[in-house]
Amino acid sequence: MWQAIKSVLAAFLGVQKDARRREDFASNRPGTFIAAGLLMGVVFVVLVALVAVLAAR
Amino acid sequence: MASTLPPKPTPEHSTATAGGMAEAGHARPRGLMRWLLTTNHKEIGSLYLIFSLTMFFIGGIFALVVRAELFQPGLQLVQPEFFNQMTTMHGLIMVFGAIMPAFVGLANWMVPLQIGAPDMALPRLNNFSFWLLPVAFTLLLSTLLMPGGGPNFGWTFYAPLSTTYAPPSTTFFILSLHIAGISSILGAINIIATILNLRAPGMRMMDMPLFVWTWLITAFLLIAVMPVLAGVITMMLMDINFGTSFFNAAGGGDPVLFQHLFWFFGHPEVYIMILPAFGIVSAIIPTFSRKRLFGYASMVYATAAIAILSFLVWAHHMFVVGLPLVAELFFMYTTMLIAVPTGVKVFNWVATMFRGSISFEPPMLFALAFVVQFTVGGFSGLMLAISPADFQYHDTYFVVAHFHYVLVPGALFAILAGAYYWLPKWTGHYPHLRLSQWHFWLSVIGVNLTFFPMHFSGLAGMPRRIPDYALQFADFNVASSLGAFLFGASQLLFVLVIIKCVRGGEKAPAKAWEGAEDLEWSVPSPAPLHTFETPPDFHPHRQH
Amino acid sequence: MRTLLVWMAGGLASAALTPIALANGWNMPVGVTAVSRDIYSLHMIIFWICVVIGVIVFGAMFYSLFRYRHSRGAKAATFHEHTSVEVIWTAIPLLILVGMAVPATATLKNMYDTSEADLDIMVTGQQWRWRYEYLGEEVAFTSNLGTPREQISGADEKGEHYLLEVDEPLVLPVGQKVRLLLTSDDVIHSWWVPDLAVKQDAIPGFVNENWVRIEEPGIYRGQCAELCGKDHAFMPVVVEAVEQERFDEWLVERKEAAAQEAQGVDREWGMDELMERGEQVYGSVCASCHQPDGTGNPPAFPALAGNQALLDEPERHISTVIDGVSGSAMPAFRNTLNAVEIAAVVTYERNAWGNESGDSVQPSEIAELLEQDE
Numbered sequence: 001m002w003q004a005i006k007s008v009l010a011a012f013l014g015v016q017k018d019a020r021r022r023e024d025f026a027s028n029r030p031g032t033f034i035a036a037g038l039l040m041g042v043v044f045v046v047l048v049a050l051v052a053v054l055a056a057r
Numbered sequence: 058m059a060s061t062l063p064p065k066p067t068p069e070h071s072t073a074t075a076g077g078m079a080e081a082g083h084a085r086p087r088g089l090m091r092w093l094l095t096t097n098h099k100e101i102g103s104l105y106l107i108f109s110l111t112m113f114f115i116g117g118i119f120a121l122v123v124r125a126e127l128f129q130p131g132l133q134l135v136q137p138e139f140f141n142q143m144t145t146m147h148g149l150i151m152v153f154g155a156i157m158p159a160f161v162g163l164a165n166w167m168v169p170l171q172i173g174a175p176d177m178a179l180p181r182l183n184n185f186s187f188w189l190l191p192v193a194f195t196l197l198l199s200t201l202l203m204p205g206g207g208p209n210f211g212w213t214f215y216a217p218l219s220t221t222y223a224p225p226s227t228t229f230f231i232l233s234l235h236i237a238g239i240s241s242i243l244g245a246i247n248i249i250a251t252i253l254n255l256r257a258p259g260m261r262m263m264d265m266p267l268f269v270w271t272w273l274i275t276a277f278l279l280i281a282v283m284p285v286l287a288g289v290i291t292m293m294l295m296d297i298n299f300g301t302s303f304f305n306a307a308g309g310g311d312p313v314l315f316q317h318l319f320w321f322f323g324h325p326e327v328y329i330m331i332l333p334a335f336g337i338v339s340a341i342i343p344t345f346s347r348k349r350l351f352g353y354a355s356m357v358y359a360t361a362a363i364a365i366l367s368f369l370v371w372a373h374h375m376f377v378v379g380l381p382l383v384a385e386l387f388f389m390y391t392t393m394l395i396a397v398p399t400g401v402k403v404f405n406w407v408a409t410m411f412r413g414s415i416s417f418e419p420p421m422l423f424a425l426a427f428v429v430q431f432t433v434g435g436f437s438g439l440m441l442a443i444s445p446a447d448f449q450y451h452d453t454y455f456v457v458a459h460f461h462y463v464l465v466p467g468a469l470f471a472i473l474a475g476a477y478y479w480l481p482k483w484t485g486h487y488p489h490l491r492l493s494q495w496h497f498w499l500s501v502i503g504v505n506l507t508f509f510p511m512h513f514s515g516l517a518g519m520p521r522r523i524p525d526y527a528l529q530f531a532d533f534n535v536a537s538s539l540g541a542f543l544f545g546a547s548q549l550l551f552v553l554v555i556i557k558c559v560r561g562g563e564k565a566p567a568k569a570w571e572g573a574e575d576l577e578w579s580v581p582s583p584a585p586l587h588t589f590e591t592p593p594d595f596h597p598h599r600q601h
Numbered sequence: 602m603r604t605l606l607v608w609m610a611g612g613l614a615s616a617a618l619t620p621i622a623l624a625n626g627w628n629m630p631v632g633v634t635a636v637s638r639d640i641y642s643l644h645m646i647i648f649w650i651c652v653v654i655g656v657i658v659f660g661a662m663f664y665s666l667f668r669y670r671h672s673r674g675a676k677a678a679t680f681h682e683h684t685s686v687e688v689i690w691t692a693i694p695l696l697i698l699v700g701m702a703v704p705a706t707a708t709l710k711n712m713y714d715t716s717e718a719d720l721d722i723m724v725t726g727q728q729w730r731w732r733y734e735y736l737g738e739e740v741a742f743t744s745n746l747g748t749p750r751e752q753i754s755g756a757d758e759k760g761e762h763y764l765l766e767v768d769e770p771l772v773l774p775v776g777q778k779v780r781l782l783l784t785s786d787d788v789i790h791s792w793w794v795p796d797l798a799v800k801q802d803a804i805p806g807f808v809n810e811n812w813v814r815i816e817e818p819g820i821y822r823g824q825c826a827e828l829c830g831k832d833h834a835f836m837p838v839v840v841e842a843v844e845q846e847r848f849d850e851w852l853v854e855r856k857e858a859a860a861q862e863a864q865g866v867d868r869e870w871g872m873d874e875l876m877e878r879g880e881q882v883y884g885s886v887c888a889s890c891h892q893p894d895g896t897g898n899p900p901a902f903p904a905l906a907g908n909q910a911l912l913d914e915p916e917r918h919i920s921t922v923i924d925g926v927s928g929s930a931m932p933a934f935r936n937t938l939n940a941v942e943i944a945a946v947v948t949y950e951r952n953a954w955g956n957e958s959g960d961s962v963q964p965s966e967i968a969e970l971l972e973q974d975e
Contacts, residue, residue: 015691048394049383052386136831137835224901521828523833527763528763
């Protein structure tokens with residue numbers, strides 16, 4: 001899972017090492033990546049919202 | 058996934074391949090019935106493209122009515138009621154009738170060819186989703202002839218102007234949008250099914266051409282947001298005809314709710330109209346730079362990132378409706394962030410050209426113009442993201458300039474680039490070079506003369522959607538109107554190019570462009586009605 | 602050639618020094634408030650950021666187009682990835698944006714601070730005029746388009762402030778923090794004055810807040826920014842900023858005038874007087890929908906000339922004007938027009954354009970009706 005989260009974070013930036021990508025795409029479990037993607041998506045929204053709340057104070 | 062079997066042959070497939078007995082039993086319908094009943098992805102693709110070109114000219118005529126009225130201050134040609142119908146219909150027709158069907162048409166033609174599939178996964182559904190469109194748009198256009206006129210509340214149809222205060226024809230407008238929406242959803246399902254199931258053996262997801270990738274992501278966006286549009290127009294329908302008060306403040310409803318729902322659909326919709334354009338440009342630039350696309354993987358990631366972010370930025374269209382401060386900040390930050398993956402795309406295109414071997418055939422000209430002008434639209438988008446400044450920009454011609462830069466010299470130029478790129482594949486002939494170049498240069502001049510001065514009129518204080526304006530905006534509007542007529546007229550050249558290209562011209566080989574790499578260039582030009590009936594041998598030229 | 606000139610002029614003007622750009626009216630106005638200056642500087646910062654990025658990106662692009670032409674025999678390289686370059690060109694825009702977000706956030710917080718206002722004005726959008734109410738001062742009036750129809754149709758030459766002039770401007774004191782409370786009686790409007798950098802939607806059922814502290818006396822013009830129906834282009838905003846003393850005098854004048862008008866309710870009005878006043882009210886309030894000749898624009902705006910239902914039922918005619926017709930474009934004029942104006946306009950509508958009912962309605966009758974319902 002940690003591996004998947006790291007890959008998702010790299011995807012958020014849009015930059016990934018070629019070797020790592022090959023490794024990821026060789027894995028036969030897209031479910032893990034989808035779960036990690038959703039999780040990080042929620043984390044991202046919460047993070048931005050948090051910054052907004054803090055900035056608004 | 059990639060090794061999935063090709064689809065069961067439909068009767069029409071067997072007529073073409075088996076011949077003999079089958080042919081006698083299932084004669085291909087001729088004439089009109091051939092087009093009404095066709096399930097062939099190439100024929101349906103052509104139908105989509107012809108439909109979209111027709112709508113482009115109808116929407117264009119509406120735009121020219123608007124520009125003619127705005128040529129000078131004062132009311133000369135049309136009254137405000139009709140002017141509002143023209144701006145509204147122009148927007149609706151161009152968004153739902155011209156740009157979106159054009160991309161679906163290109164997807165119909167090219168996605169099966171690019172992934173080595175014999176046809177779309179669901180050919181009958183494909184036929185249905187196309188033929189819904191003429192129905193929807195005939196209905197929409199017919200509202201102009203109804204008592205009280207057609208929709209006059211802008212293509213964003215904000216309530217309560219579009220409910221309590223709307224003309225009686227609004228119910229028909231809602232119905233036509235429903236039909237167009239169903240067509241989009243069905244088309245999207247078909248494209249997803251095709252891409253996920255019908256790829257040539259050996260083609261993995263990360264081997265797919267970017268046009269296929271961008272369309273896959275676009276199709277998911279369509280499925281996600283079209284139901285939201287359907288929901289919001291159904292609420293309007295209820296408010297108008299059944300006495301509910303979703304958006305009617307007098308009945309305890311909330312006009313701002315309409316805007317939240319609309320833009321939750323509307324912002325991803327904007328990306329629906331631009332992501333496939335990224336795909337087209339990402340095919341053309343490497344071909345004419347004779348060099349592989351730089352950062353293929355980051356292009357895919359950036360497309361996905363833009364798609365996801367597009368769900369998180371909708372309220373930047375609503376910075377002046379009185380959102381709470383926290384919401385205002387949240388949407389400002391997310392909107393600024395969306396510039397990052399968009400910038401990555403532009404950098405990648407430039408890096409693809411860097412140290413390439415570049416030639417300037419018509420598709421490349423349009424693609425290059427796309428990169429520059431889309432980026433100009435991106436810059437004004439970045440400016441609009443700054444919420445405090447948006448209090449000045451909002452609902453002015455600056456916004457009109459911004460989204461036209463993204464959609465006309467952006468999305469439309471990418472469609473034109475795609476058309477020039479694939480015309481040899483479709484017709485077997487190269488488009489007439491001189492005419493294409495004339496079309497290109499007149500379009501570039503016309504489009505910039507039309508839309509660049511709008512930045513200035515907007516900053517100087519001219520609101521959008523007004524039929525008459527104060528005297529200090531007059532010079533900008535003269536330029537815009539002249540540019541619009543030049544641009545409109547030069548599109549007739551495009552029609553001429555297509556007609557000439559269908560009739561004849563320099564013969565194109567299977568691989569029509571020297572640097573072209575994708576699978577569509579392995580089938581003959583013109584592409585025969587049925588291709589890849591046996592899956593091709595796919596050898597990824599990207600060594601992943 | 603002309604195209605090229607316009608293009609070059611455009612490019613030059615936008616890149617030119619601020620004062621030149623301003624003089625030509627090509628750029629956002631700096632405005633006359635602290636907020637408008639902050640917004641202007643944000644606008645210029647982000648503009649220059651875009652220019653710099655544009656020069657770099659387009660520069661690289663055109664260099665490549667020129668240098669690596671196929672016709673010059675360029676051979677394509679084979680590289681197609683470079684992780685560290687990609688990281689850099691993702692990170693740099695990110696940093697620029699963070700840098701931009703900081704001042705933008707500060708300005709926005711200031712704009713949202715509507716506390717401790719010296720004066721509250723209720724701004725109500727109506728199709729197609731603005732109504733201003735000085736809360737706590739008992740001064741209220743509507744502000745209609747001041748440009749004559751002949752100028753719009755082209756029969757007359759257009760004046761200097763064509764479409765940006767009103768019959769009665771909003772008068773505000775300079776140096777005071779004025780809170781604007783915005784709402785609407787019908788559809789969504791948007792109250793915008795570029796020089797004040799205030800643009801805020803007026804939404805039915807909501808009260809939005811914004812504020813302005815004008816620093817220089819003057820006349821500032823703007824208009825409705827949200828599509829609100831057919832006369833969206835014809836509901837300008839004009840703000841006259843005056844010194845505090847002048848403002849106080851003006852308030853007293855307004856109150857006296859209102860008192861005088863109230864006295865008019867009690868006396869008997871003659872037919873000619875009512876018709877004359879009615880024609881004036883009709884022209885500024887009713888004619889935009891029902892047309893100057895009363896022919897209307899069915900089905901949305903029914904004809905008044907020769908309207909049998911109107912002639913047969915004077916009570917309903919009066920109540921329609923006072924309370925409007927819910928679910929239609931006909932607004933309630935209860936708060937917009939006073940008893941004299943309603944009486945006059947009803948009388949006018951019942952006798953103009955060949956209606957000739959001979960009815961006259963007295964302001965005192967209307968005043969009674971208005972009081973009853975309250």
